[in-house]
Amino acid sequence: MKRALIATAVFGFSGLSFATNGDNLIGVSPASRGMGGIGVGMPVGPTDTIFRNPAWMSYYKGFNLSFGGIVFMPEVKARTNVTPQGPQNPPASAKSDADLFVVPEVGIVNQINNNITFGVGAFGVSGMGVDYRNKDPRLANMHTTLQFMRIIPALSYRVNEALSLAGAIHLAYGSLDMGANLCSPPPNVTCWNAGGGQSQTYGLGFQLGVAYNMGDFAYLGATYQSPVAMTYKRVFDSNGNGVFENLKLTQPQELAFGGGIKPTNNLKVGLDLRWINWKNARGYKQFQWKDQWVIALGGEYKPTDKLALRAGYNFGRSPIKGGPKNPMNANSVPNFSAPFSDFHIAWFNLIGFPAITEHHLTLGLGYEFTKNFSVDIAYKHAFNKKVRATDPSGAMLIEAQNAQNAISLGLNWKF
Numbered sequence: 170m171k172r173a174l175i176a177t178a179v180f181g182f183s184g185l186s187f188a189t190n191g192d193n194l195i196g197v198s199p200a201s202r203g204m205g206g207i208g209v210g211m212p213v214g215p216t217d218t219i220f221r222n223p224a225w226m227s228y229y230k231g232f233n234l235s236f237g238g239i240v241f242m243p244e245v246k247a248r249t250n251v252t253p254q255g256p257q258n259p260p261a262s263a264k265s266d267a268d269l270f271v272v273p274e275v276g277i278v279n280q281i282n283n284n285i286t287f288g289v290g291a292f293g294v295s296g297m298g299v300d301y302r303n304k305d306p307r308l309a310n311m312h313t314t315l316q317f318m319r320i321i322p323a324l325s326y327r328v329n330e331a332l333s334l335a336g337a338i339h340l341a342y343g344s345l346d347m348g349a350n351l352c353s354p355p356p357n358v359t360c361w362n363a364g365g366g367q368s369q370t371y372g373l374g375f376q377l378g379v380a381y382n383m384g385d386f387a388y389l390g391a392t393y394q395s396p397v398a399m400t401y402k403r404v405f406d407s408n409g410n411g412v413f414e415n416l417k418l419t420q421p422q423e424l425a426f427g428g429g430i431k432p433t434n435n436l437k438v439g440l441d442l443r444w445i446n447w448k449n450a451r452g453y454k455q456f457q458w459k460d461q462w463v464i465a466l467g468g469e470y471k472p473t474d475k476l477a478l479r480a481g482y483n484f485g486r487s488p489i490k491g492g493p494k495n496p497m498n499a500n501s502v503p504n505f506s507a508p509f510s511d512f513h514i515a516w517f518n519l520i521g522f523p524a525i526t527e528h529h530l531t532l533g534l535g536y537e538f539t540k541n542f543s544v545d546i547a548y549k550h551a552f553n554k555k556v557r558a559t560d561p562s563g564a565m566l567i568e569a570q571n572a573q574n575a576i577s578l579g580l581n582w583k584f
Contacts, residue, residue, distance in 0.1 A: 189551060189573065190463045190485040191447060192297045192315065192524045195531075196221065197274050197290075199237060199577035203533015203547035204467025205481025207439040210427020211388035212380075213469075214545070216276035216579065219290035222392045222425075223323035223335035224380035226278050226286040229583075237545070237579035238273040244553075245299055247520050248568040249307055256565045261305035267298050267312075274579075286325045293318045295420060297524050302348075309349045313521045314367075316344040317399075317420060323376070331382050339374035339394070345401040345416065347521070368401040372420070388439070391426040396450060407507040415504040418452035421445055427465075435471040440464070447488045455502045456514050456522075458488040467531070479533035479547070487525040489518045491556040496565070515558035516567050523569035526551040533577075541584060547577040 189195045195206030200214035201221060207213060208221035215233035218225040245267070250260035276290035295317035301308040323337035346367040374397035381389040397420040403413035423446070429439030443465070447458035467481030494515045499508035509517075519525075533547035551573035558567045 189526055189529065190443070190483070191445060191458070191461055191488045192295045192317070192522070193445070194239075194272075194294055195463075195465065195483045195529055195549065197292045197294060198235065198276075199533055199545035199547035199579040200479070200535060202239075202549055202575075202577050203479035203481060203531055203545070204439065204469060205465040205483040205529070205531050206463075207427065207429070207441045207465045207467045207481065209392055209425045209441040209443070210390045211429030211437065211439040213439070213467075214581075215278035215288070215583075216274065216290060216581070218278065219276050219288040219321050219323050219337070220292055220294065220319070222378045222380060222390050223288060223321075223337045223376065224325055224333045224378035224390060224392075226288045226323065226325040226335065227327040227333035227380070228382065229278055229286070230280050232280070232584045233278040233581070234276075234583075235579050235581045236273070236275040237577065238271055239575055239577045241270045241272055242574045243268060244572045244574075245523055246570040247299070247301060247308060247311075247523070249516070249520065249566060251516065251565050251567065252307055257307065260566060260568075261307035263301055263304040263308055265299040265301060267300040267314075284327045286327070288323045288325070289321065291318070291320045297522050299521060299523065301520070308520065311349040311520050312346075313348070314344070314346045315522070316342075318342045321376075325378075331384075333380045333382075335378040335380075337376040337378070339376060339397060341372040341374060341397045341399065341420070342369070343372065343399045343401065343418075344369045345404055345418070347404050349521070366403070368404050370399050370401055372397040372399045374420075386431055388429040388431075389426075390428070392424075394423040394425075396420060396422040396446075398451065405505065407502070407505040407509075410506075414506060416452060417503045419450040421447050421450035421453065436468070438468040440466050443485075445485075445488075451503060453488075455500060456518060457490075457500075457511070458518075459486075459490060461485045461488050475537045477535035479531075479535070481531040481533075483529040483531065484527055487527055487554060487556060489523070489525050489556060491515070491519075491558045493561045493563075494558050496560050512558070512560055512565070519556060519558060519567045519569035523556070523571050525554045525556045525569060526571050526573060527554050528552045541582055543581045545577075545579040545581065549573070549575045549577070
């Protein structure tokens with residue numbers, strides 16, 4: 170209870186549930202999100218630099234404060250005909266009731282002197298979940314919530330007019346809640362119980378960044394973000410003996426690089442590439458997630474000194490794959506007593522954690538009301554993605570669909 174109160178006080182929310190690039194947001198600030206989630210290869214705003222590439226903090230003068238949030242509206246659907254007795258048609262089909270969430274953010278970037286800039290931010294950056302309670306029994310009352318948040322103190326050092334280097338510590342908070350009562354399909358019928366209650370844990374990671382500014386005409390940047398190991402205690406009873414086991418789930422390492430150009434004073438365009446190493450992250454690896462290469466493309470045009478218009482595109486191929494899955498082989502999951510077949514793993518991925526969206530279109534605008542105060546707004550649409558898995562015969566099926574809309578708002582002060 171004490172840890173829950175601390176987390177609520179720090180982050181101001183609970184029930185976070187979303188998924189975009191895997192289970193990661195495409196970006197945290199409305200300026201970045203309006204431009205497809207860019208921010209590694211060029212500066213897009215002080216708040217986003219803390220998370221995306223802290224080396225760009227050196228680009229911003231004085232004291233900068235931002236806070237805001239995201240209203241996240243996923244539309245997730247599941248379909249399956251799996252029962253302990255075998256396939257039962259027509260398949261069950263339902264929409265998840267987890268369809269509206271608020272994700273806050275806050276960031277401070279302060280120039281200490283001509284060479285050193287300090288920043289600190291608190292962001293909800295990863296998560297996913299569904300709620301199929303009181304739906305068709307074949308969906309097993311599945312309800313899940315994964316929250317992953319970071320408090321990031323960062324320091325940037327300006328080597329010269331062009332080059333800046335940075336480092337950051339990532340203080341992570343995670344919460345996992347899984348609920349379901351289900352039995353596996355034949356031939357090896359086993360009953361599980363996911364419902365040990367909410368498990369909260371903490372982790373630690375780091376980030377390194379480099380930024381190169383070629384006279385405010387062209388930009389280059391790169392970052393490395395370390396894995397963050399998390400252990401969620403007593404969340405799953407894999408063999409039905411009444412003892413809830415731990416789940417080790419490491420948020421993966423990331424490597425990103427990008428660039429941008431500013432051909433005129435009122436136009437800039439950027440491109441980022443990010444590699445997310447899901448397949449070597451503990452937990453995600455055992456649940457057969459694949460690595461992602463994410464491409465983010467965005468631009469900003471300023472028709473006046475005060476108004477900025479933004480647009481972007483973000484693509485990352487789903488880390489969860491469909492197709493025929495073996496219902497009889499055995500895969501071990503750390504701390505779980507019972508093994509899971511490929512088909513069982515597909516069931517949990519697609520029904521419980523459908524992080525499958527790929528194509529995202531974004532729009533945004535910013536308006537500077539005074540020299541000290543501005544507002545940023547962004548809209549993101551993730552196009553509907555469907556993934557389907559079956560047993561080798563095609564008789565048993567599992568299917569998930571995921572589409573999303575999100576609106577972001579940020580209030581910014583600079584002094």
